[in-house]
Amino acid sequence: MTALTVPARPDKDDALRPVPWRRMAGITWRQHRIALAGVAVLLGALAVYEWLTGESLHHAWVAVITCHPASSPACQNLVRAFPENFLSLGSLLQVVPALIGAFVGAPVLARELETGTFRYTWTQGFGRWRWALAKLALLAVVLAAAAGAFGALVSWHYQPYFATGNQALGLPQLSPFDSDLFSLRGVALPAWTLAAFAIGALAGMLIRRVLPAIVATLAAYAGLAFTAGLYLREHYLTPLVTSNPNVPGTAWIIGQWWTKDGRFAFANPPLSLLDQFCSAGPGPSGKGGGLLFSQCLAPHGYTQRTSYEPASRFWPFQWIEGGWLLALSALLIAATIWLVHRRAA
């Protein structure tokens, strides 16, 4: 066998310039094209579904609001036919960021560490922390952009449910803070996708195995999403408090209680009090009861107070959520890169 001669290396080294960042684009594409294609197929299929169902939803809505006179039987039929079963896909879409984070984010480092290829990659001239930074930043930007586009489509799809005046027409009226949809619209969806990706990257670096890292990412993401939706979001801005019982249907009701003489009386009127003052009215039933209670309790010095987030705060809330998620993602990615930089292999 004839061994080819190895070319002699030039003795004089040109000044040591780092390998250009842009070269990571082609590498990232070659290594993650299957994962990115998976994301494209998932988002593409969901987008087609959202588009088609959204079209018919918008048509139905336009038909209702342009129907005159609104009280005519024909118009009432349109209102009855208006699709109400809108949330099924909404809650299903919650898993989209989690899936993207787990299946794209977690393998980025876990696969290198699991298969040992980090020994090849991290000893090349590019340098390991630069490699990690370039790869994570590129993927993060691509995924956030895709999620942002998809989020815009979801926002458009659900628009008819958020229109003011739906209630008057007998149409379903959603608060823009609706917990199923808030994180799927605006800047929240790309921010949550970014957070899931960053969680996945760090989990992969810490756990060093693909499957356990995917499971850990899903669990951590679910924990974060539930915590944010149930406990954090309502504290972004101090709720407004009103004694007007007619809080708009688009508002997010945080809490309700009763006061007497300016002091807290009770959260819910005790039955004894209702028997005493409201026995003439209809029994304590459902939501409408609140108004009626306030009518019969008000003359006795009781005032119902409601704390709520008005619909106009939708965008401030979106930016607050997007902001802290972006900061969290940056922190997690920085931690991942730092671990790549210093971790003893």
Place this chain on the structure above:
Amino acid sequence: MNVVEASGLGKRYGGTWALRECTLEIPAGHVAALVGPNGAGKTTLLNLAVGLTAPSAGEVTMLGGHPAGSPAALDQIAFVAQDTPLYKTLPVADMIYITRSLNRRFDQPYAKARLDELGIPLKRKAGKLSGGQQAQLALTLALARRPRLLVLDEPVAMLDPVARHDFMATVLAAATEGGVSVLLSSHVLTELERVASYLILLSRGQVRLAGEVGDLLAAHRQASLEDLAMAYLRETQTSEVTR
């Protein structure tokens, strides 16, 4: 110039020292063989030298003072790890693309000619190549970077005799004709006889012997590198057992 300079170098994993008190100078221009039984600390020393691992004690510099793992060191050192890790799902052509992209210098014509000569198709996935071909691919990618120092960790352990011979022939050609310094670890002593001109003997995480092969043979009155290593390893093992 020394390709490796270590002083008081040590690496601890948990409570055990994989390598300790390692002080070493390997001059350029050699094929230096790092020899020792399994678990002697060979891989640890090489990982420290290429900057994959950070030392727990002491320090190691490469190619005349560049800290291990620094950009200048990475640029001039090509490393082929144990079991020659490659992206198994990617075609050979993509491995060439990635290696070229990740380095300032890459001799693509050399890489293509060499793979052509070896009969390794560019379209085949790296994972579908035979063990010998994978090792040759990893070596070709490393040499196409035109390194000053080539570091190989147990390069022939998994190869059959023919593949071993071919692999070592390529390494030797790089060293003699291309002027590349080589540092390789092995526990297969017979393979080293033909190629090694410098020997570092490790056992139990410590350097027992280091020097040019000719000098060591003369000083210890041994006929071959294998005899020398065997005698020395037996000695250190017995002394440690009886102690």
